[in-house]
Amino acid sequence: MKKVKVLISGSGAVLGYGATKLLNQYRGIEKLIVANTSKYFPARNYSSEYIITPDFYFxxxxxxxxxxxxVLxxxxxxxxxxxxxCSIFELKAYARNLKRFNSWIAQLHVARELGHKTACHIY
Structure with a gap:
């Protein structure tokens, strides 16, 4: 399986659950980065060699x-x-700004390859 770099972002409560669920299901992750607008990162409380303490937050x-x-x-x-x-607000923001972000998104390969149901496939 190809190793991938994953960025998971969204609300803190969903974030910890989503990150650990993702890590339990897939081992093809080279690096997992957690992004959130909040200072609180439940994901950092879970021990896993795949969890990377967030490199950034606002x-x-x-x-x-x-x-x-x-994030883009x-x-x-x-x-x-x-x-x-991992938040409906983020998904709405992606949809709202699709044209505005289109040139950046064109450079970014975002896919459902890992089969995670909240993965956002942006064309």
């Missing part, structure tokens, strides 16, 4: 659109293969 409150913009830039710069948004 100290300030960001709008969903600002957060999505940041970060993903492109860091070779992320899969983005898993």
């Amino acid at each position: 100290e300030k409150s960001a709008t969903e659109d600002e957060f999505i913009e940041f 830039h970060f993903s492109i710069e860091n070779g992320i293969n899969l983005i898993i948004p």
Whole structure:
């Protein structure tokens, strides 16, 4: 199985559950990065060799659109293969800004290869 770099983002409560569920199901993950607009990361409380303590988070409150913009830039710069948004607000923000983000998304391979039902496949 090809090793992939995954970025999982969204609300803190869903984040911890989603990250651990993902890690329990798939072992093809080279690196998992957790992103959230909150300072609280339940995912860091789970012990797993695949969990990476979050490399970043916003100290300030960001709008969903600002957060999505940041996530897309970060993903492109860091070779992320899969983005898993874990909040309905994020999914709506992606949909709302699809045209605006289209040039960045074109550079980013985001797919459902891991079969996670919340994976966001953006064309």
